[in-house]
Amino acid sequence: MGYRVVIVGATGNVGHEMLNILAERQFPVDEIAALASRRSLGTEVSFGDRTLKTQDLDTFDFTGWDMALFAVGSDATKIYAPKAAKAGCVVIDNSSLYRYDPDVPLIVPEVNPEAVHGYSKKNIIANPNCSTAQMVVALKPLHDRATIKRVVVSTYQSVSGSGKEGIDELWDQTKAIYNPTDERPPKVYPKQIAFNVIPHIDVFLEDGSTKEEWKMVAETKKIIDPAIKLTATCVRVPVFVGHSEAINIEFEDFLDEEEARDILRESPGLMVIDKREDGGYVTPVECVGDFATFISRIRQDTTIENGLNIWCVSDNLRKGAALNAVQIAELLGREVLKKG
Template identity: 65%
Template sequence: MGYKVAVVGATGNVGREMLTTLAEREFPADEVYAVASERSAGAEVSFGEDDVLKVQDLSHFDFSGVDIALFSSGAKVSEEFAPRAARAGTVVIDNSSHYRMDPDVPLVVPEVNPDALPGYARKHIIANPNCSTIQLVMALKPLHDLAPIERVIVSTYQSTSGAGREAMDELFTQTRGIFVNDQMKREHFTKQIAFNVIPHIDSFMEDGATREEWKMMAETKKILDPQIRLHATCVRVPVFIGHAEAVHVEFGTPLDEDEARSVLRKAPGVTVVDHRVDEGYVTPAECAGEDAVFISRLRTDPTVENGLAFWVVADNLRKGAALNTVQIAETLVSAYL
């Protein structure tokens, strides 16, 4: 049986990646609809190597008869249109932040908590986690199953694609401008992003954390274990694609680093590249276009009892967004639809 699938936000970075991923993984779709805002209506987007889809206007799109809608068009759009799609009988998989902490909406990484997926029936909506959270819990889950995690300290190095296509353009324009002595222009970042790092992603909260940092904490608790204590510092770096994270974990019981390396090598969706030689690790430049979450620099942290440190890298547009969304849809159709 084939399904009717709509990709909402089809002209954005993640929306295009969703269409590519659906085609690459041969998702069982009889029909695929590209949907976006009125200003993009009538444009064409690629689906697979040979097919081209004409973009339809979201404000007039009829969701009746659509089985699954993959949303990647921002929280405000999801707030307005996801319930409308759900009322039409469509199961919505939403990539925005709007529904992630809704207790009636499952927040799912298929390799980590597929048992949460049946909760979609309450609202016909499933939330896709934040990109930085996805790669983190992919690394934490097999370790947490082995020894209970008590505390996590994570510093992120997040690419500009996490802020959208225009943010990537700003990095390119600023970098070029430095070499030709153009005036520096800032439109999407609070500080210069070219040849710089910015310890500020999303808005600030009263306690001094940013919302991106809060998301990592709250989403990890919801997905993995509410007892885990997590502190994050999220940083934007001058990279186009690929998020990296330096992670320090404290466990409740002893965990040998060789045992940790062994269990991570067996974990679905995880690839361990950990050689203590030059180039024996993965960086964002190598992970772009890849589906796996890569783990390197695995070692004991001797400053705390039962401590472990490692480096995590993933393509934020793929596993951090589009791929995870499509994997949720695959799990949904194989087990529940």
């Protein structure tokens, strides 16, 4: 016996990935519904070898459905997630709306699977921000061994994090570079993204940080340990898919780079590719379509007493969004609902 599953926002990039990953991982589905806004009503989406027609989110009845994976913005989630939860359908939400709610668990299954049991307070589980998700998978096993005091992270985030509009803007501006008569002024981003980097993701806060940077701080504390100090600089780069992060970690106890490499190799969700030679590391182009979070450039930081540097790369549409949501669904099914 399988589950009755709803995908909310099935026509978007993350919704498409959710459907693909559910099929790839052979999630036990008895029935599946693809929902979208009224303007996309009837659009066809793929689920394995099946074709689904999208249904109207506004009129859909969630009663009798086991779980709903939400891949829409916070505004729509605020309206429809409580309706689904009230109808008895467990919501797994990819937006930022519920991430900081103390009554809603924020889960990365490789890191804090035990938190899934807290879903019942609101019948909602939150999926973390894409940049946080890949980072905490790498941090947790190291924290368990040597206790992390402080993290300094710089991100290199792809345009797919802004949705289809971000991908289109990079593509259009890149073509326009070679055609001077075709001007493509920035619309999605505050400055040109083609052949450029922009140290600005989400809105600016009073202290000079951006909300994306604040999210990484708040979510790491909630998922791993509130005692961890973290500072982030989040940068948008002209890459279509795949987020990269340069992470500097300071520990309470000394951790040798060789031991760290062994720990990371043995940890779930991670793939270590770390050769000290040309090309002996992973770049975002190589991680696209993969389930793993890749770790390279593991090395001691000798400027502090107990320091380590790592390079972390992952497909942000997968581990940063759709894959993590499906893994939460698997965890929910295995530990709580126990149907499949």
